[in-house]
Amino acid sequence: MVRVRIAPSPTGIPHIGNTRTALFxxxxxxxxxxxxxxxxxxxxxxxxxxxxxxxxxxxxDFLGIPPDETYIQSERMDEYKKHAKILLDKKLAYExxxxxxxxxxxxxxxSWTDLVGNKSISFKSQDVEDFVIIKSDGFPTYHLxxxxxxxxxxxxxIIRGDEWISSTPKHLLLYKSFSWTPPFFAHxxxxxxxxxxxxSKRDGAESVLDYGNExxxxxxxxxxxxxxxxxxxxxxxIMSMEEMIRLFELKDIGxxxxxxxxxxxxxxxxxxxxxxxxxxxxxxxLEFYSQDKDxxxxxxxxxxxxxxxxxxxxxxxxxxxxxxxxxxxxxxxLSEEERGIAKTLLKKLLVIKNWNKTTILSAMKEVLAMHKAxxxxxxxIITGFEKGLPLPESLEIAGxxxxxxxxxxxxx
RNA sequence: GCCGCCAUCGUCUAGUGGUCUAGGACAUCACCUUCUCAAGGUGGAGAUCGCGGGUUCGACUCCCGCUGGCGGUACCA
Numbered sequence: 239m240v241r242v243r244i245a246p247s248p249t250g251i252p253h254i255g256n257t258r259t260a261l262f263x264x265x266x267x268x269x270x271x272x273x274x275x276x277x278x279x280x281x282x283x284x285x286x287x288x289x290x291x292x293x294x295x296x297x298x299d300f301l302g303i304p305p306d307e308t309y310i311q312s313e314r315m316d317e318y319k320k321h322a323k324i325l326l327d328k329k330l331a332y333e334x335x336x337x338x339x340x341x342x343x344x345x346x347x348x349s350w351t352d353l354v355g356n357k358s359i360s361f362k363s364q365d366v367e368d369f370v371i372i373k374s375d376g377f378p379t380y381h382l383x384x385x386x387x388x389x390x391x392x393x394x395x396i397i398r399g400d401e402w403i404s405s406t407p408k409h410l411l412l413y414k415s416f417s418w419t420p421p422f423f424a425h426x427x428x429x430x431x432x433x434x435x436x437x438s439k440r441d442g443a444e445s446v447l448d449y450g451n452e453x454x455x456x457x458x459x460x461x462x463x464x465x466x467x468x469x470x471x472x473x474x475x476i477m478s479m480e481e482m483i484r485l486f487e488l489k490d491i492g493x494x495x496x497x498x499x500x501x502x503x504x505x506x507x508x509x510x511x512x513x514x515x516x517x518x519x520x521x522x523x524l525e526f527y528s529q530d531k532d533x534x535x536x537x538x539x540x541x542x543x544x545x546x547x548x549x550x551x552x553x554x555x556x557x558x559x560x561x562x563x564x565x566x567x568x569x570x571x572l573s574e575e576e577r578g579i580a581k582t583l584l585k586k587l588l589v590i591k592n593w594n595k596t597t598i599l600s601a602m603k604e605v606l607a608m609h610k611a612x613x614x615x616x617x618x619i620i621t622g623f624e625k626g627l628p629l630p631e632s633l634e635i636a637g638x639x640x641x642x643x644x645x646x647x648x649x650x
Numbered sequence: 651g652c653c654g655c656c657a658u659c660g661u662c663u664a665g666u667g668g669u670c671u672a673g674g675a676c677a678u679c680a681c682c683u684u685c686u687c688a689a690g691g692u693g694g695a696g697a698u699c700g701c702g703g704g705u706u707c708g709a710c711u712c713c714c715g716c717u718g719g720c721g722g723u724a725c726c727a
Contacts, residue, residue, distance in 0.1 A: 247727045282726055337725050355655090365653050365723090373725040380727050404654060404722040427656075427720085434719065462662095465675095469663060473674045492663080495720065499661045502676045512689075553689035564687095602685055613685035625687035 240272025241394050244305075245384055247279045248290035251445045252297055254498060255399060255429045258463045262426065263397050264303040265464070265486035272394070276305035277387060280312045281377045297446055301460060302479070309391070311383050318378035321386045321416070322371055330415045336374035340381075340411065342366050348407035353395070353424035355493040361407040369408055381405065385412040393421050397488070400425040424488050427495040429466055434497065449503075453526060453559030458507040466496045476509060508556035516548045526558040533562050546635050550627040568622035572648065579609050580619045584645040593638040595630035602629060619648065 242263045246252055252260075267274035276298065278291055298304055311318075322338050325331035331340050342363050349360030371382035378386075388396065403425050413420040430436060446459055461477055469492065470485040477485070511519065520537060527533035537544065551564050572580060586601040602616055609615075614624040620633075620641075633641050 245727085249727070279727065285726065335725080339725090352655095357655095359654075361653075367723080370725045375725080377725090379725070384727090399721095400655065401721055401727090405727095425655085430720080432661085436720085465662065467662090471664070473664075475662090475675060493656060494663095495656070496663090497661060499676070502662065505676055508689090554687065556688095599685065606685070614687080617686045621686095623687090627687085629685065 239392070239394065240267055240270035241275060241392050242267050242272065242397055243275035243277050243388070243391065243393050245277045245279045245380075245398070246294050247282060247285070247380075248287060248294065249282065249285040250287055250290055251293045251447075253444050254446065254463065257297060257301070257446050258429060258466055259397065259399055259426055260298060261301070261303060261460065261463055262468065262486075262491070265482055266395065266397060266488065267306075268483045269486045273306040274303070275307045275309070275391060275393070277309045277391070278311060279380060279383065280310060281380065281383050283375065283377060293445070293447070300447060300450060301456060307391075309387065311378075311387065314383075314387065315377075317386055317390065318372070318383055319376075322378070322382060325371070325415055328415065331371060337370045338372035339368050340371050340408070340415075342368055342411065346411075348410045350406065350410060350420070350423055352403075353422055353488045354400075354426060354491045356489065359403065359406070361404070363407075366407045366411075371412075381408050381412065385409050385416075388421060389413070389416070389418045395422045395424060395488075397424045397426065400427055424491065426491065427467060427493060430495050430497045432497060432499075453557030453561075454503065454507050455510050455522065455558070458503070458510040461510075462503045462506050466498065467492045467494070476506070476513075504556050511555055511558075512552050514552075516545050519548055519552070520544065523558055523561055527562070530562070532566055536565060543635055547627070547632070550631055554627065563623060564627060567620065570618050570622040570648070572619065575609075576615060576619060577648075579605060579611060579615055580645060580648050582608060583616065583619065584642065587633075587638070587645065588642060590638065593634065595634045598633050599630040620644075 244256075244260045244263050246256060246260075264274045266272075276294070278294070280286055280291070322331065325340065326333070326338065331338050333339070344363060346363040347360050348363065348366070349358055351357070352359050369381060370379050372378055387393075406423060406425075410420055428436065446463075449459055450456070457478070460479065460482070461475075464477070464482050464486075465475065468486070468490055470487075470490055514522070524534060524537055527537070547565060551561060554564055555561050570576075583602070583605045586605055587598070590597045590601060602613075605611075605616070606613060616629060617626050618624045620626075620629060626632075
């Protein structure tokens, strides 16, 4: 039975790296019909951050990768104390300055086969130092608490960041001291920023929640993250959660620290926007703009009209954030010349009898020819931006009356 | 410093001794389309597979060294 866990400490908001680790654990669990466990490691009382625990849960929820079981280490103190005593009694640990320390035996080799890259890693005991297992405040350190819990919770595979590699010999010693069989280990390379340094605020948003607030879609985020250090082979890139679960295997995890490339995420998000049907897109937009009455009012307008507009907008937005400027015009600041063009446009549109995109387009072309102007001028006049949804279509949708009225106000 | 991990286009990667004059995707450039901007289509440029030694009839693929990057070296996780 596969049982995996993520063990975040509530000392801050999880960043993309931690979140990807959670995703990989989730996919591995589901691929093997196993369990995905969340264990809050709140043993460092000094560094606990208010709201961090809630943020962890919120992120898993946002991504749709909820844990099957949840544990909190501060509620399991008895276990850690009990197990520390066993080590003390066996004389494998000792007390010093109010803390309990694990003694590293001499002339030993600690080695394991890491499932990332399927290679053997080993450390000599002379390179490992005695370490604290119970701090003087009575709380266990990560080393003791995680080993005890992983064993008690029947964790089969530990999939975690590779900053843990050099701690693994300590964990191996603990397993041996308790006469427990250690689980399998898979250490994931960290995700780096553009500068090849650890991902930081400079690289943009910090947590997936921030990306969500920037108008990135859950499915795109998931798809992009899974490809950071994992590849099922072949050229397939766009994958649904079901496909990821079906294809996910530890042997396909890369050994190289990937760099987070926002441009590719943005492209992929655009792909997902275009793949969505209008009903789903509308729902996503409604959620994203829930605080913006102008946009939600627009979205709640005539469904048929909205449908047409969504079709036009889909190929022009990479993130949901770009939707507003696409559909809600702003008042343009026109030069004298542009005002003249606006007047001509008004005149030409006014005489159209059969108001549709074809007649509107030919009117537009006449105006452009008369003024020897580029099409972008008309977009500036009507939308306030030099580009936008195709005018013939959107003016047809808006209706002659509304368009004329608006142009009159501008041209005066 | 010591210990460990890693090393293919700018980026994500395919590649497990010969099929590689190294494939795909993002980004980039050109063209097509065109009322603007996109989307889409076609094509181009872009990697002497970090460097140096081996092993082999033959190395991107195996071994060693070097260099570089990253991580660890806490009564933090």
